[in-house]
Amino acid sequence: MAAPKVLAAVAQLTSVPAVASNLSIVTSLIRRASARGAKIIFLPENSDFLAPDSSASRPLIPGKNEFVDRVKEAANQHDIWVNMCIHEAPAEGGDKRCYNTNLLIDPTGTVNAYRKIHLFDVDLAPLGPTLKESDAIIAGTTLVPPIPNTPVGNLGLQTCFDLRFPLPANKLASPEFSPHPATALTYPSAFTVKTGPPHWETLLRARAIENQCYVFASAQVGEHFPGRVSHGHAMIVDPWGTVVAQCSPFVDPNGSLCYAEIDLDLVAKVRREMPMGR
Numbered sequence: 001m002a003a004p005k006v007l008a009a010v011a012q013l014t015s016v017p018a019v020a021s022n023l024s025i026v027t028s029l030i031r032r033a034s035a036r037g038a039k040i041i042f043l044p045e046n047s048d049f050l051a052p053d054s055s056a057s058r059p060l061i062p063g064k065n066e067f068v069d070r071v072k073e074a075a076n077q078h079d080i081w082v083n084m085c086i087h088e089a090p091a092e093g094g095d096k097r098c099y100n101t102n103l104l105i106d107p108t109g110t111v112n113a114y115r116k117i118h119l120f121d122v123d124l125a126p127l128g129p130t131l132k133e134s135d136a137i138i139a140g141t142t143l144v145p146p147i148p149n150t151p152v153g154n155l156g157l158q159t160c161f162d163l164r165f166p167l168p169a170n171k172l173a174s175p176e177f178s179p180h181p182a183t184a185l186t187y188p189s190a191f192t193v194k195t196g197p198p199h200w201e202t203l204l205r206a207r208a209i210e211n212q213c214y215v216f217a218s219a220q221v222g223e224h225f226p227g228r229v230s231h232g233h234a235m236i237v238d239p240w241g242t243v244v245a246q247c248s249p250f251v252d253p254n255g256s257l258c259y260a261e262i263d264l265d266l267v268a269k270v271r272r273e274m275p276m277g278r
């Protein structure tokens, strides 16, 4: 019997240093996606805020995050799954830094979390950016097995710069790593305007093709504060490597969404017709 198709939404927005204004965009995108019939929405890295000094806006109480609580309420109210990255204050005191944490929230409020493992510490001047993510972020250490039974099947959580590392993605899609090998991967991102044009789409399509799965690539876009601009081009790639949805390259102050019908039979078909061990 054919699996029912499910509508998924991928978002593109411009987070600023102020959490409250990002929250109002994020909750309105959740409402819009649900009204359109989407069962899951993918929001980008830094959905809570993107600031020159992360410690200035970081949540102060470990385990408590007002932004996440409001998003959980919206997920529940609009009966939709939400994926996004936020800043997570560490439980151990003393460190001013946060984890860059990828959350998958279901409509009942259940949360799965993956802390970004690969931090973006690069010096590509003068042709590219100089960024040292580890100044503000503590690296995660654990790959989280794909979450089963999401609207897009078994969903593997990765974040932004992780996209350049094929091995964790391969692992997430492998039946040896998990009894629920990924049928979809998510990469909430904030790619730079220097690295985005040459690499972003190529890497996303490569991850989809080699793992024979859907790839959800939400993105930050435009200027967050003077000197920090993101590439955008949020998209959905199918298991054959086709870009099946993409947000407009123009910056919409209310954020933008693109949608695709997700067909898990297509994942099974591609894997059956071109066996690669999953």
Ligand SMILES: O=C(O)CNC(=O)[C@H](CS)NC(=O)CCC(=O)C(=O)O
Binding pocket: 045, 046, 050, 051, 054, 119, 120, 131, 132, 133, 160, 161, 164, 190, 191, 192, 195, 196, 199
């Ligand atoms: O800076 C912050 O506040 C939050 N973190 C981010 O926006 C992260 C780390 S700087 N961005 C990336 O990983 C870009 C990767 C990228 O652009 C590439 O791989 O080419």
